[in-house]
Amino acid sequence: MTNGAIKALADQVRNGDRGALARAITLLESDAADQVLERQALLEAVLPQPETGIRYGITGIPGSGKSTLIDALGLQLIGLGHRVAVLAVDPSSTRSGGSILGDKTRMNRLAVHDAAFVRPSPTGGALGGVARRTREAMVLCEAAGYDRVLIETVGVGQNELAVERMTDLNILLMLTGAGDELQGIKRGIMESADVVVLNKCDGENRRACERTRGDLQHALQLLPARANGRRPEVLLCSAMEGTGIAELADHLERSIAQDRSNGAFAERRQAQWSDWLDGAIADALSTEFARDARILQAKEEYRAQVTKGHVSPARAAAELIALFRKGGAPPRE
């Protein structure tokens, strides 16, 4: 793409053109080395992003009703005058391929709404890659006028820990059940929650939810307070019946307003950028190292020596890096 074409695409994105937004996200999702400069130019053409955007992370194990909750919460936020983008960071849905469509189907009201944009985020490659792509897609969505971005993750593995560091507020979705409220969710995930939402609190489940709320509130008291000084509240809702959704949206928006006024919001945003920079450096270091032909050849020679026990891996690594630095960066096209 020429600089002019990138500029034109960025302008279309800024004008809220959905097709352009989708194309721009696809471009940023590429790992192709020869598109690095295009990706940077595109991203910078939409920076700095509008100050109005808010990023909500929504984490929950499979079956906790994330999609249904996002559908209901998204509509509620639209009702409050916002435009809503949904980015799904779900390793399993990407692997199976089919369930991306499944996600869209479950978010059946949001998926067809003019004020919403639903996009699964591919996970291919390293964890750092997922984080980078999600962050870049998020910035594009904000530039396109979606001022509430919902980032959905499953509460297993490491992904949601990265997501916690790219959102302004993190919602942990849980279910009540036979004693398993506190199981299956790792301590680290609980610690990164700003709000805990018990879903499916309808019908006969309502009373059990009330009990679980008490248990959870007790457990949350034992965790360190969040950086903004708050401890997560536990809210009940039924995404299916639509109960508790207005209260949840209200709680989220009030929390953000409070964080904005006491400086916690700005601090968290700064940490998000800082984290993004660190991730970008780690990504780029390993990428540049891996695509340097001289290094690759030398590495194979060292690998043979290391495998025979003739050279220690640490020495091989040190010498390869010296070679990497001595040569200087290869000329860029």
Add this chain to the structure above:
Amino acid sequence: MTNGAIKALADQVRNGDRGALARAITLLESDAADQVLERQALLEAVLPQPETGIRYGITGIPGSGKSTLIDALGLQLIGLGHRVAVLAVDPSSTRSGGSILGDKTRMNRLAVHDAAFVRPSPTGGALGGVARRTREAMVLCEAAGYDRVLIETVGVGQNELAVERMTDLNILLMLTGAGDELQGIKRGIMESADVVVLNKCDGENRRACERTRGDLQHALQLLPARANGRRPEVLLCSAMEGTGIAELADHLERSIAQDRSNGAFAERRQAQWSDWLDGAIADALSTEFARDARILQAKEEYRAQVTKGHVSPARAAAELIALFRKGGAPPRE
């Protein structure tokens, strides 16, 4: 340390001096940048390591009886004429400090045996650091004549996945119980097991163990076969009563003999070295980048620009890396 002192320490290690082995491991555990060359020299002074050494990984959740099993299995291996080293990669035991002693106490027969060496491996720092230190300690133990190295990990988090890639055979320790046989253990961990051992199969538990064995064998059929073409067998034992331990040791040693004859052992060893090299490169890249004063200063300037949305993280990263490469490696002391 002078080159002469390193050579002398390496000789003492090779002669089986336990105190020297402990000191050498401590030296290799250091993260001090100015000891990098010493660490490399020490490691290379004991390479290539004896061909006789075998590395067994032992993974199991807390409470599965790892220490008791290792105590019994270690004694059994000693009875077969081997010398046994135990390296414990247990984040929790390192964090609490006290339970390292606890581990040693639980391995009460092995800890005081002349033919055994028990050492907890510190986890401080990044995951890569744990892997590096454990690998280096393992090589030192082998050089000191411990021809069976048992590497103990807990079956949560990412550590045991790294351990799987540094051992010749991986043992997964499980318990029978009310339906939780398959819970609490992640699929990835199950997939990396070469042998599954049901522990505490004594008294009234014996019958439940038999049932669980059937369930597990069924579940294991659904997983892909290991690289050596085998599927893990499920063995029953009671480390406390000492039953099933001789059979376990026999199974392990026969599996290794089989892998040696069909080439699977050599292939896996090669992958271990290769993995070690890749880890060493990633470690050294980030370490060198982080200790370059010019880079650190430039990074803070870029961070300010990135935080304001003036420069994209990707561009900042690319320019920092160009700076890292252009300058060449700083002079080493």
